[in-house]
Each structure stands twice: as structure tokens, then as C-alpha cells.
Amino acid sequence: MKLTIGYLYGDLMNIYGDTGNIIALKKRCQWRGIKAAIKMFTIRNSLKQGQADLFFFGGGQDQQQELVAKDLGKSAKGKVIKSEIERGVPLLSICGGYQLLGKYYKPHEGPELPGIELFNAYTVASDKRMIGNIVIESMFGKLVGFENHSGKTYLPGDATPLGMVVKGFGNNGEDKTEGCIYKNAIGCYMHGSLLPKNPILTDWLIKKALEVKYGKPIELKPLDNSLENQAHHMAISRFG
């Protein structure tokens, strides 16, 4: 079996530790004999249906985020991503990437940055920097990471949060929600890096990607997760 991991704007959106998520996906495929290729989709190139089996979208600095927001709309990559998610392709987005997949991002000054409206969520810049270790309770059990954002994200209506905050700020530091999940697409504020320390989530993304690609239920070969689980538990016991 073979997977192509689409790294969305990996040259512009790769703030602290985002690469760790790509490494985790790739290694956990390889250890199971699944070939994993990383393909970057950025401002220079186009994106067509079926070119990636799994998407990752990291965080970026303000200037880069603006460029990417423009390109998502102009190049129609945004539309392709949305239709891929509709057919079940999994996606993980963190921080800036998560914000751009919502309805809009409202900065302190200047016009709103439009998002692609994959998530029914919107983000407003705030003066409060939300920094620190974060632990949430989710459908994957407890997840641990590190958040560092000043944008406050709100989920109006029927949007489903990824989980509820046990320790930390989450989406906005007010309503205890963290992240958003729609079909197999996840957005959240959890760096850390997230996937190496939360192997259940990593494997869920891989499994969903294979199931959509090969059109059948997939059981992943179990791996020895003892180091990953110890890192996970150590973080929870220190911060949770």
C-alpha cells in the first residue's frame, strides 16, 4: 500500500514543530510497510482531486498567512480541499492552517482574511497570548500538546469541537472547546508536536486515508507505542 501526504504550503506554514507531524505520519506508515511520499502543495503549484490521500496544514507567521489566504481562494485549492474532505479524505490543520479553514480571520487592523469555510468557525485577533501546555478530552481519549496563539476561534451553530479542554485555553480561553472536527478533517491549536505524542490520532489519520484510497475497511498493524505513551502520560501528569 502507498500513501501520499499532501503538505499544504509547507514552505510558508511550518511554524514550530509542524514538521514533527509529517515525520510521525511518514514513520508510522513505513514501520508498517506502507510507502509514504510527502508532496508539497504551495503557491507555485496546483492541486487536483486524488493527488493527496491525507492533508497536513501547519501554522505560519502573519505575512505568510496572508499570502496563503489569498492563494487558497485565487488558485481554487480551497475548493479542491473542501471537495476532498467531503469524500472523506483526512486532514490535520494546526493554528494558522486551522484558522484559514474557518470562515474568516479578523485581524486587529485591516480587512478580514477570508477562509475556505470548511469548518463552521471564525477567528478574531485578541490582545491575549494563549501560551502553554494543553490537555484535552476527545473522541481519541486525552490529547496533549502546546498552544501558542492570540487568535480566538469560535464555533457557532452545529460545529463539533475536537475536544474539551482539561488544562489550557483551547479555541478561545472562554468556552472550554478546543479545535473542530468535520468528517475526517481536524483543526486545532495543538503544537507539541501533536502527532508523535498522540499516536492514536496519527493512526486514525492513516487508517482513514487508506480506507478512502482503497475503498475498504483497513486494520492497521499494531506498533509498539511504549515510548510514545510514556511521553503522553508524562505530559498529562505534569500538566493535566
Next chain:
Amino acid sequence: MRLIAAIVLGKFIAYLSRKFRIGGGSAAPGLFALRIDPELIERLSKKIPKNIVITGTNGKTTTARMLAHFAKANGLKVIRNHTGSNLERGIASTLIQGVQLTHPGGVLNRHLGIWELDEAAFNNVVPKLNPDIVVFLNVFRDQLDRYGEVDSVVKKWSETLRELPKQTLVLVNGDDVNCAKLNAAFKGTVYQFGVKDYKVTGESIGYKKELEKLECEAINVKLKGLSGSSFSVVIHDKPTPVFLPLPGIYHIYDFLAAFYLGHELGFSTKGMIKSLKNFSPAFGRVEKLDFGYIFLIKNPAGATQVFETIAPNLKQHDRLLLALNDNIADGTDVSWIWDGDFEELSLRGAKRRGNLDSVFVSGTRAYDLAVRLKYAGFDPKSIVVQPELENALKQAKKGLKGNLFILPTYTAMLGLQKILAKSGLKKHYWEEE
């Protein structure tokens, strides 16, 4: 009057802190003295004829120490902030300790002030120090929780530079694309240093050096393992051969900065190069021990440079001890280990020598490090996790046949120094100078 009161209090706190061995007294005296006289730094630094400020993500301490070494060889009396305490309070502590209260007016009897400031403290402290020369070594991603993103660091530096008087001399690393952006922000003279054919790796990927003019350049670089490197330094079109007893390309940049500063201060080229023979680097940055080496790692770019330096020199019976803490001085976000090129450390070395028999990991986030090593290609069976540093060191030394390479983050390095001093393996760091 306020100033005198602040100095007396600061000196008293420094005395207590040493007497009771609660650290080297490098922050607390300044912290309390600044509360009494917030203008203490302006008032005291004015009494020093020349002040130099060094900033950047990596290499500040080594550069400052090397310049101090050159200055001392030239008979100058130097005052500088030691032991990596580069925040405002560290500067204040140092100034207080330099004051001779018995002298009328409390005069600082020094010729040269060398101040290392971290990326954030730079903007607050530079206007107070009003330096003659400012050096920018590099800027990499480092502790996003404290400094913010690279773009915002450079933006704030530019704002600070705009306010500096025109006669200040600004020296920048011309190979670092982000530092080079600073040229536009300053109205006075900007000089650049760099290494021929090299670009600064780790962050500024894809940067090709354009045909810019470098006032100070290293050419014909040859790396000589862990013992150092040889090259020629060119200043005003005149090349002079150098042997630098510090390993790794990143130390050449530190040398170039210190060397050009020395040149500006009127030190002789030959004298500086000759005095390198008895230069020893700052504690814990890169340190030779009887049983191995210590290399400080604190951010992705710096860690990757250390890996690139030691990987080709690891031998089969050598061992690694890595220690990751997440205290405030280390950065509370440990995500950075995923941007450091640990793959270089495992894969490149393994090809040459076979796998190391064991790798020890320690510190408050030892398991995060263990996971990083596993995903970098180390065999999980060879990874020994021992969060407690003293025990980890004991285990790593037991039956050691080769060298032990210890790679700690900042507070782990301080802990390590204490452990080494306690077991008589070396002196307390504040006793070293």
C-alpha cells in the same frame, strides 16, 4: 542618592547569594536594584568609555568571551555580563558588581563594556546602554513562547535600530538573510561579515549569497574535526591564516564578529589570532571534559549545527547523553526538537561507525526526547530514559570505553555543571573566571 542605595542593596544581595551558594548571584542583585533606581543602567554605563552590544539567537556568549579575551591580551579592563544572564537585570547586576564604592563617586574603572543581550532584551536595554557598536550574529527560531516569530524579532530590531544615533557602528552577519534585512533600517554605517560560499543553514533555506560586499570574510575553510577549523580571514583585501580551536562552522561566525570588533578597537590582527591558542570557550557551550564533551543545544538551528559538528566524529564506543528541560530559560515549548535535525545525528554517524550501543536521555521532558530519537532512526532498544540527570550521568559513564557527548538544554547544562562540581570533576562556573 537613589543610585548609591540601589548599588549597596545590589551588592548586599550578591554577597548573600554567594555566601549561601544559591547560584552565582547573576540576576537577583540587578532585579532589586532596578526597583530602587530604574535608570541605573544609563547612569553606570555612561562611565565606561566604550560599550559594545552583541545580540542574536546563537553564539552571543562565545563571541563576547572571545572579544574579552582579545581585549585583555591588549591590556584593557573589561566589564561584561557573564554566565548567560543577558536580560536587563543581568546587565544591572554586572554593573553593580563593577562599581568600587570606596572610590569617590563610585567609579567604574573599566575601558570596555561588552554586553550580550537576548533577542527581546535587546530592544529595552540598547537605548539605555547607548553602545558604540552593535553586532547582530544571526536570528533563528527560538523559544516562540518568549521571543515570538523571526519576522517580529527582526521588525522590533529594526525599530530599535532606527532610533540609534547615526555614529553608532552596526555589524551584521551578511550570510543570514534575516540579519541582512537590517541594513535598510539604520541611517549610519553597517558593516557585514560572512564565510565565503556558505549560507546560514537551518532556517534561511534557499538563500544564495548575492554579490554583496563583506568587510570581513573567512575563505578556504577546512574543518578539523572536534579540534577546530582553519581558514583565512580577509579584512581590507588582506588575508591572514587562522586556526580556530573551536569545532564547527558556526563558531567561525562568532570569531569573525569578535575579530572585526577587535579590529575596530585597534587591536593587531596577528596578536588576536595568536591569542586564540589559549582561548577557552564559555562554560558548557562547547566544553572538553576528561571523559568527553559538552555541547549546549537550545534551539533547532543551534542543535542542528552541533549535530553536524559531532556526527562525523562519533566513534563506535562513544555514547550520547541528551537532556531536555522545559523550564522558562529553556523554553516551555519542546516542539523545537522536531525541527532539529536529529536524523543527521543518527543516520550519518551510523553509516560510518555502526549504531552506538546506547543513547541516554534525561531531563524533565526525557520521554519527548526519546520519541524524537526513535522517529529519527535510533533503535528504541538502545534508548535509555533516565529523567533524573545525576543518575543519567552515572549510568552513561558506567563502563564507558569511548567519549561521552553530553548535549543539554540551558537549565540542564546548569544542573550538569552543579553535578560535575559536586563530584569534583570541575569547578563551580562562577569560580571559573
